[in-house]
Amino acid sequence: MRRTRHLTAALAAAAVTLLAGAAGAEDFTAGAITVDGPWARPTIGEAKNTAAYMKIENGGDAPDTLVSAASDVAGHVMLHESRMDGDVMKMVHLSDGIAVPAHGSAELKPLGLHIMIMGLNKPLKAGDTFPLVLKFEKQGEVPITVSVGKDGTAAGGGGMHDHH
Ligand SMILES: [Cu+2]
Numbered sequence: 001m002r003r004t005r006h007l008t009a010a011l012a013a014a015a016v017t018l019l020a021g022a023a024g025a026e027d028f029t030a031g032a033i034t035v036d037g038p039w040a041r042p043t044i045g046e047a048k049n050t051a052a053y054m055k056i057e058n059g060g061d062a063p064d065t066l067v068s069a070a071s072d073v074a075g076h077v078m079l080h081e082s083r084m085d086g087d088v089m090k091m092v093h094l095s096d097g098i099a100v101p102a103h104g105s106a107e108l109k110p111l112g113l114h115i116m117i118m119g120l121n122k123p124l125k126a127g128d129t130f131p132l133v134l135k136f137e138k139q140g141e142v143p144i145t146v147s148v149g150k151d152g153t154a155a156g157g158g159g160m161h162d163h164h
Contacts, residue, residue, distance in 0.1 A: 026038075026144075026145060026147070028142065028143070028144040028145075030139055030140075030142040031060070031139050032058055032059045032060025032062075032064065032138075032139060033056065033057070033058060033059075033060075033064065033100070033136060033139045033142055034056075034057040034059065035054050035055070035056055035057075035134065035142065035144050036054060036055040036056075036057065037054060037055065037147075038052055038053070038054035038132065038144050038145070038146045038147065039052070039053055039054070039146060039147050039148070039149045040052040040053070040117065040124065040130075040146050040147075040148050040149075041124075041148070041149075041150075042123075042124050042125050042126050042128075042148050042149075042150070043120060043123045043124045043125075046123075047123075048118065048119055048120045049116065049117060049118045049119075049120065050117050050120065050124055050148075051080070051110075051114040051115065051116055051117065052069075052108070052114065052115040052117060052132060052146050053108045053109050053110060053114055053115075054108050054115075054144075054146075055105055055106070055107050055108070056098070056100050056105060056106045056107075056108070056134075057100075057104075057105040058100040058101065058102060058103065058104055058105065059103065060102060060103075060138075061102050061103070062102050062138060063099060063100065063101050063102050063104075064099075064100045064136050064137055064138045064139055065096075065097040065098065065099050065100065065136065065137040065138075066079065066097050066098040066100060066106070066134055066135070066136055067097040067135050067136065067137050068097070068135045069115050069132055069133065069134050069135065070132070070133050070135070071117060071130060071131060071132045071133070072130075072131055073120055073121055073122070073130045073131070074117045074118060074119050074120050074121070075118060075119025075120075075121075076117075076118040076119050077115060077116065077117050077118070077132070078093055078115070078116045078118070079093070079094040079097060079098055079113075079115060079116070080092065080093060080094065080113070080114050080115070080116040081094055081112060081113050081114070082110075082111050082112060082114065089111070091116070094113075097137070098113055100136075115132070117132075124148045125148060126148055126149055126150050127148065127149075128147075128148040129145050129146060129147050129148065130145070130146050130148070131143065131144075131145055131146075132144050132145070132146050
C-alpha cells in the first residue's frame, strides 16, 4: 500500500482523498508534522461519541501546538485529556491545545490525551474511516483520515468514554 510520507502539504490533501476508504491506519505528513496511525474506537450502541488517538511527530526546529480539530461527520470535536481525580477518571478540556515539541512528539492514547468526537452523524464500526482536520498553530490545517479499529495500540482499559 502506498504511504503518504514525505509529501508536501499541498499533496497531502490530495493523498487523503485518495486514501479515504482504505483500510488500516495510515501516516500523514504536512511540512514538519507527521501524524502516525490515527485510529478511533467504534461507537457502542446508540452512542454518538468516540475518541481518536494518534502519535503526532514534529520534525521541525520550532515547537508547534495542536490547537483544534474538526470533522465533517461530527458536530463537535474537542481536545481532551483523561485524568484521575482520586479514583474517578475525568475528562479535561485542553483549552491551550496539545504542545508538540521541536524534534519531539505528542502521543494521544487511551487514558491520556485524545481528540473527543461528539455528535457523530452515523455510528462508526471497525473498518470504517472518517476525515479529521487537525489545526496547528504554525503548520496550519493538516487533513488526516482516521481508521476505526477495535483497540489499536491500547492495552485494554476500554470503556472510559462510556459515560459520555
Ligand atoms: Cu474525552
